[in-house]
Amino acid sequence: MNVFLVRHTRPDLEGSRCYGRLDADLPPGWKEEAANLLRHVPSGVALITSPDRRCRQLADLLALQTGTPAIIDEHLQELDFGAWEGLAWADVPRAESVHWAKDVWNRSPPGGETYATLYARASAAWQSLMLMDVDAVAVIGNAGPLRALITIALELPRDSFVRIHLDYASVTLLSDSSGGWRLEFANR
Secondary structure, three states, rough: EEEEEOOOOOOOOOOEEEOOOOOOOOOOHHHHHHHHHHOOOOOOOEEEEEOOOHHHHHHHHHHHHHHOOEEHHHOOOOOHHHHHHHHHHHHHHHHHHHHOOOOOOOOOOOOOOHHHHHHHHOOOOOOOOHOOOOEEEEEEEEEEHHHHHHHHHHHOOOOHHHHOOOOOOOEEEEEOOOOOEEEEEEEO
């Protein structure tokens, strides 16, 4: 099976903002930004998407190209930043962000969720993917859950996913054709 991990294009937000569950739209011109990634997703693949608008819009575009409708998986939602959602990062109280950053696995932003919770959701999404009877699937999502899927597939330490960078409007390919999961390419 080939698993194409597709990160959404840059959202329509001003400045450097904290967004996870914030249902940000995509800006005018996002389809041009997405044009590059369309070359890397073959036709006929199954499509699974986060319920976030920024992901569903991209999934709809991919559905036109691949000829398959997208299935929404709630497990693929981005981290819930709670009270910080929509704030400029500069406006997030420093004491709160420093406290959270010291242990993102067990601490959450006020009213939000921990990375351990996000990772558990991503693990459930991965298990669902493994039950699919397909040769290839494209997962359209946010950086957090997609990075978690990479660490799960490659059996990396769970906390390593916070050190993986995924570009906006990029495709990363995981393949199990060699008898074990491997990273074929990233950020194309």
